[in-house]
Amino acid sequence: MSVLARSVGNAFRNKIRTAAVVAVLAVAIGLALSMLVANQAVGAKVQELNASVGTTLTVNPAGGQGFEGGGEPLTAAEAATAAAVPNVTSVVGTKALRLRTETATTDTANAAAGTAQPGAGGPGGQAGGVTTSLTAAIDAGTLGNRNNNTGSTNGTGTGTGNGTEPVRTFTLPITATGTAAEVDSSGKALDITSGTGLGDYSAASTKALVGTTLAGKNKLATGSTFTVAGKTFTVAGIFDAGTTFGNNAVYLTLAEAQALAETPGELSSMVVTVNSMENVDSTKTALQAALGSSKADVTQGQRNLETAVSSLNSVKGISLVAFIAALATAGLIILLIMVMLVRERRREIGVLKAIGARNRTIGLQFVLEALVLVALGSVVGAAIASFASGGIASALISSSSSSGAGAVDQRGPGGGFGGGFGGQGGPFGGATQLLTSVTASASPGVIAAGITAVFGVAIIGALVPALLTARIRPIEVLRGE
Amino acid sequence: MIEAKDLVRQFTSGDRTIKPVNGVSFELGKGQLASIVGKSGSGKSTLLSLLGALDKPTSGDVVVDGVSLAGLPDGKLTEYRRRDIGFVFQQFNLIPNLSAVDNVMLPMEFAGVRTSARAQRARELLEQVQLDPEKQTRRTNRLSGGEQQRVAIARALANEPKLILADEPTGNLDEQTGGHIIELLSSLSRDHNTTILVVTHDRGLARKADRRFRLQQGQLVEEAAAARN
Numbered sequence: 001m002s003v004l005a006r007s008v009g010n011a012f013r014n015k016i017r018t019a020a021v022v023a024v025l026a027v028a029i030g031l032a033l034s035m036l037v038a039n040q041a042v043g044a045k046v047q048e049l050n051a052s053v054g055t056t057l058t059v060n061p062a063g064g065q066g067f068e069g070g071g072e073p074l075t076a077a078e079a080a081t082a083a084a085v086p087n088v089t090s091v092v093g094t095k096a097l098r099l100r101t102e103t104a105t106t107d108t109a110n111a112a113a114g115t116a117q118p119g120a121g122g123p124g125g126q127a128g129g130v131t132t133s134l135t136a137a138i139d140a141g142t143l144g145n146r147n148n149n150t151g152s153t154n155g156t157g158t159g160t161g162n163g164t165e166p167v168r169t170f171t172l173p174i175t176a177t178g179t180a181a182e183v184d185s186s187g188k189a190l191d192i193t194s195g196t197g198l199g200d201y202s203a204a205s206t207k208a209l210v211g212t213t214l215a216g217k218n219k220l221a222t223g224s225t226f227t228v229a230g231k232t233f234t235v236a237g238i239f240d241a242g243t244t245f246g247n248n249a250v251y252l253t254l255a256e257a258q259a260l261a262e263t264p265g266e267l268s269s270m271v272v273t274v275n276s277m278e279n280v281d282s283t284k285t286a287l288q289a290a291l292g293s294s295k296a297d298v299t300q301g302q303r304n305l306e307t308a309v310s311s312l313n314s315v316k317g318i319s320l321v322a323f324i325a326a327l328a329t330a331g332l333i334i335l336l337i338m339v340m341l342v343r344e345r346r347r348e349i350g351v352l353k354a355i356g357a358r359n360r361t362i363g364l365q366f367v368l369e370a371l372v373l374v375a376l377g378s379v380v381g382a383a384i385a386s387f388a389s390g391g392i393a394s395a396l397i398s399s400s401s402s403s404g405a406g407a408v409d410q411r412g413p414g415g416g417f418g419g420g421f422g423g424q425g426g427p428f429g430g431a432t433q434l435l436t437s438v439t440a441s442a443s444p445g446v447i448a449a450g451i452t453a454v455f456g457v458a459i460i461g462a463l464v465p466a467l468l469t470a471r472i473r474p475i476e477v478l479r480g481e
Numbered sequence: 482m483i484e485a486k487d488l489v490r491q492f493t494s495g496d497r498t499i500k501p502v503n504g505v506s507f508e509l510g511k512g513q514l515a516s517i518v519g520k521s522g523s524g525k526s527t528l529l530s531l532l533g534a535l536d537k538p539t540s541g542d543v544v545v546d547g548v549s550l551a552g553l554p555d556g557k558l559t560e561y562r563r564r565d566i567g568f569v570f571q572q573f574n575l576i577p578n579l580s581a582v583d584n585v586m587l588p589m590e591f592a593g594v595r596t597s598a599r600a601q602r603a604r605e606l607l608e609q610v611q612l613d614p615e616k617q618t619r620r621t622n623r624l625s626g627g628e629q630q631r632v633a634i635a636r637a638l639a640n641e642p643k644l645i646l647a648d649e650p651t652g653n654l655d656e657q658t659g660g661h662i663i664e665l666l667s668s669l670s671r672d673h674n675t676t677i678l679v680v681t682h683d684r685g686l687a688r689k690a691d692r693r694f695r696l697q698q699g700q701l702v703e704e705a706a707a708a709r710n
Binding site for chain 1: 530536556564574590592596
């Protein structure tokens, strides 16, 4: 019988006690692994957020509030000015259009009654509406009708006919965005799930990218056609923006959108990318100065996400501390259990020494016995972690986000429904959603790393009692004789 | 083979100083069977622990085959116990959750004997002490007292020691079983030329000894030698 076999046998000498020790260890190890999984998941999310929006600035017309605000439109010359600012690596101009569905009979009736659909005003001062053969993928619902039936100031007419209240047949608009690169309003690359991109984004083109829900609603696939302002466009690809609102949208080339809006050279906004996180603040200041505060508002996406990232970082910190604490607890449990076992088996240790066992052999036997208990605890703990890590991470995140919810939900210029470009559920809106979108899954790599750490701590915990065995003298064998 | 030179072991308890072994000197030759008798608490077990390097004397020395144990480091003393000494205890002191075979294999494992070789030898030794084959794989806490003592003797013989130190090996056994153990120790001494020192209250066992000692007031007194059967 080898030392290992003897250690395994000893670990099961008292089955009830072994079961109790394994259960306690499993809870500690399961908690440690869950915390490690949460830590890794949150860390990855923070990294992703920083990578995606951390170095981008958004430039909107000063006073502009998307489709509702005022101010002067941005121009290609200002895009060139922005591009010349130090540390700016790219400037992507966008032009937003608000498309309304062609409803010939309703339009005619409304025109006869001297009414027009509210919300048909041009985006950012766009005169007149741009019609499309597409039907919005989102029903107006209570919110849509409430937002557009009362206090409407952006319609092209307000009813001046026979004095009766016009019957409104409101449908939500579709956002069409002309972009100079294959990125969304936040500068994040478009996720094209089928088909291809638009090729040269600076040239006019009748190719378009359609959001998944909009494509589904209108039964569009790659190669299908639809019209905007009477012009036929071909679907080059389908993209997934990740939100229902974001997928009720169309992307065109910048030049095409400007042509449709009959505002050549005008931009709704610009996405400016800075070369590093460290230069974002200084570049923002320089950009604001170069464009003039009366002409443009420069906002930093990172600022809007700061609360979310801060919350995530606090969750990361808490989970790390909890991981270390749970790990230390597991080590302490092993230490105490093994000290108890060593004290209980003093005479047996004396016997082993009397018949010629070396100190290191006995020490090794106790360390291995501890590791057998830890291995059993790790198996059960890993099972616990695989089921509980998601819930524990969610609980941590929700408690953290609820404490800072007021700040998290603040939206910057251009955020929110009808807030114009950037209000499509991008990273500038709904930071709470970012927090809750953290997925904590117990990957084998993380579990393996956690268990390695547990074993490391267990060895340290078991070494102390193992060293204690060296101090037991062989004369203990005669104790009680 | 083994020589005790003016051994003293002193314990202090509060203001009291106790010397259960107080200037013991004697010498035993190879293959001799010797017994030590004495009252309970007279220091017999203490003397045995000094001879077996389980404990260190306050003064004096033990010399085994010309090698002094005084001043040897713990590692060397462990090696001495592993290689030269076989212990048989009154309480058997077997590892309860191991089988009889596994218990006998332990000293050989510590001595680095290969697994297959030690398993074979363990079975041979258990047969030699007449333990039923079906009981050899049984856990020792499920064996009777006599069977456990046989396993303990087999374990003591595992590494073919020069000296067996037995501390009241028949103390927990009935008369018949004790008689078997006495025969066994006697034959070991005779047939294997093993030196055996037995601490005992058992007159039968004492009578079998080549040399008989009595420990009283910490001093060892040799009694008249008996004619060995």
